[in-house]
Amino acid sequence: MAMVFAFGFFIKRPKFALMIYIVMTIGFLLLAIPNIIMEANGNPAIEKMGINTSLGAMEGKEIRIGAAASGFWTIVTTVISTGSVNSMHDSTMPLSGMNELLAMMTNSFYGGVGVGILNIFIYIILAVFIAGLMVGRTPELMGKKIEAREMKIAMIVALAHPFIILGGTALAAAFPSFGSAAISNPGFHGFSQILYEYTSSAANNGSGFEGLGDNTPWWNISTGIVLLFGRFIPIIGPVAIAGLLAQKKYIPESAGTLKTDTATFGLMIFVVIVIIAALAFFPALALGPIAEHFSLY
């Protein structure tokens, strides 16, 4: 989080940094609050068995932490790349699992320690481009023009994330003898396990739906490759863009320049993040957590 403010300090635009921070926080809260509620409400399947779930969905959770705090931490740990857990994510409610996945898929609501700004930076470039066109000006960010080369890099980085997650998951699903054999729960939840494993690797998170028996050569090697791509592409790309932008001429702001530190632009960034995440991962999420959710209720 400090990175966001350091960024604002160095480019001398604290308001821009604050706007980014607010976008991140809104995203974080939209994921964390439902999780707290869902975990605290408990599991209807267990309730049907006649067990009292007034403490919430306690499967896989420590009694001293409780359902609500555990639900909160599932999101904290997935939006930043710590990967530490205080409850079993595998046992959280299906849609809580989806939110954990979304936190890592967007990978930009705060983001990892030291690199948190990198992923949202890419979304900002995309948002600036579309918004810039909409106000009838060649898009500019911080007084620098966003042109074809920057767009190319931004698109590659934005593509890399879904590519390695969906690609890895598809391979594991297609060859059950290697991948899905390790799944502890067949069906939709099993699919979520695979998806989570690759998402966690791509986002450099480290947590897992640990019902998956993943200490096999297949899992170690494939997630290792995903991890390498997932770590370095989002670092190289934005640094390359920064280099390209640094070479460009500074264009002073005028009344026709799109202000990047406004609530409208914040909304624009948020919409871009949501739409890219939603568009790329919606079908996969539908077959995993969403399908599981419907089978529960």
Added chain:
Amino acid sequence: MSTPKNTSLFQPELAKEALSQLLLNSIQKLCFAIPSCFGMGRNTRNALCRALDFIRATGQGSFAYNFTVFVVLFFTLLFANFAEAIAEARGKAQADSLRKTREETPAKLDNGQIVSSSSLRKGDIFICTAGDIIPTDGEIIEGLATIDESAITGESAPVIREAGGDKSSVTGGTKVLSDKIKVAVTTQPGESFLDKMIALVEGASRQKTPNEIALTILLAGFTLVFILVCVTLKPFADYANTPITIAAFISLFVCLIPTTIGGLLSAIGIAGMDRALRANVITKSGKAVETAGDIDVLLLDKTGTITIGNRKATKFHLAQGVDEKQFVKSAVLSSASDDTPEGKSILELAGISPHSYPIENPRFIKFTAETRSSGIDFENTRIRKGAGDAIRSLCEKSGNVFPKEVEEIITNISSNGGTPLVVSENEKVLGVIELQDIIKPGIQERFERLRKMGIKTVMVTGDNPLTAKYIAEKAGVDDFIAEAKPEDKMNYIRKEQAEGRLVAMMGDGTNDAPALAQADVGVAMNSGTQAAKEAGNMVDLDNDPTKLIEVVEIGKQLLMTRGALTTFSIANDVAKYFALVPALFVASIPAFQTLNVMRLHSPESAILSAVIFNAIIILLLIPLALEGVSYKPIGASALLRRNLFIYGLGGIIAPFIGIKLIDLLISIFI
């Protein structure tokens, strides 16, 4: 261009032209240029194969369903091409009307020989007399003529062109109305202005602009994401035991990829140049139009742009002890032979004709740069009219005192932006005529509009700084260059560019050419010299200096239309997901019915509705792509809010309604 100006959006003959063009296009290229269209083309063929393979394939749904999906996808492809074809057809219609004027015209050479216009080479000299059509572009080297340029400009009033000076160039295809001129050819055959215009409107010289390339990359990226989504969905679905038909896969893919904007992208670009053309501005490239939208600084000549061409006499100031009637008489007589608009305005202000004064043997003294005064001599009277210091030296030389109060009047007039003209009779000052620049009505509002767009306006004038400042303030321009020499313009442009601003200017003279070339957008007037026209990247056929403002708006509109349609296209996907994803899985997982928020009739009708909507929306958006999103100078943030609301939110909501309606229609048949 008189005919194309009336070109309505869907003229029957245009539509016919577009249709034939369309079929040709579809066969020829199958949209290879735009990646998302490329995907679409391939998949339509796949669907065709699928439908034909139907007999062998099992579990792929009924033949009718597959065939309908195929037909709809085929139409999606056609519609996308139709947009481009109709934009091109509009250009073609204009090109044809131009070509008519270019048809072989005889040219009479210097030595009396008559040759055809196509055999004229650069450097050849031909002669045109009244009634002749000028065979090709050239520069007048001898003579003066009135020329009807309506074929090019649509303006019916004839213009005067003469050798030397800034109005010496003639355009092929225009008609000489009077007199005789000798013209040197300035272009090689096939490269004349008319040829360039024809090539341009036909799209032959259209290149992708940097913004267009960046947008294509963005769209290609989205297309790749959706290829990935569709490809990986297959193993996912197999794993979850929810088989998905191939028709459904293809429909999903075609619906998700940004076909709407992909299909309209080139149409938008062509339409942008077309709009410029309808404003009677010829752009040498599409890039120039786009750059115009980014302009930060606008250099405008004072005369003709900010003020109506000429100064007008607005007031007579009398020196002490002078009778008004006597002063008016002198003023009128001194202007009797003065044909300049200033001179005429003096007569106008006085309201008396010089002929009403009986004078004998008048001798008119012409204005020269040396005396800086003009006047009239008759009998024993010498009336002079001129700049303050010129008359002062005249008076003082003959021993008369230049009155103090006249001195004061002169300073007053100057500081109010006026020009003082002192009148003297027999070396005695009678009074001062005040000439004022008349600022064009409505120009303040235009500058206000430009300021809201974030454009700084700079007035260029040869006036002294005092006058310039006054007019600049009165007209509401942000800055001015006074006592401007051609190199001042150049330096100003360089200075602004060094600070990263984009500068546009308009000019006509040869001495404007370097500045026109240096400016990011240089608009040359069609009446200007060949050098100016070569240097600029746009040519304004109307010679209207305020045209720059329109050009800027066209550029902005072009970018906005792209941005708005991209947003709309991508926002559409949200609703399409809600239509398609439940439809794909509901057969195996009935619980997905809850996700079917639109309550679509059946999975088949859901898929069909989505693809039909996808095809229809392209057709519906063609007018928008061609006419452009309306531009309002309300500031960037307000504009973003407005467009985000209309095309973002609208893009999310519209397909929900559209798909539901189509589904209701379809459910009648299925």
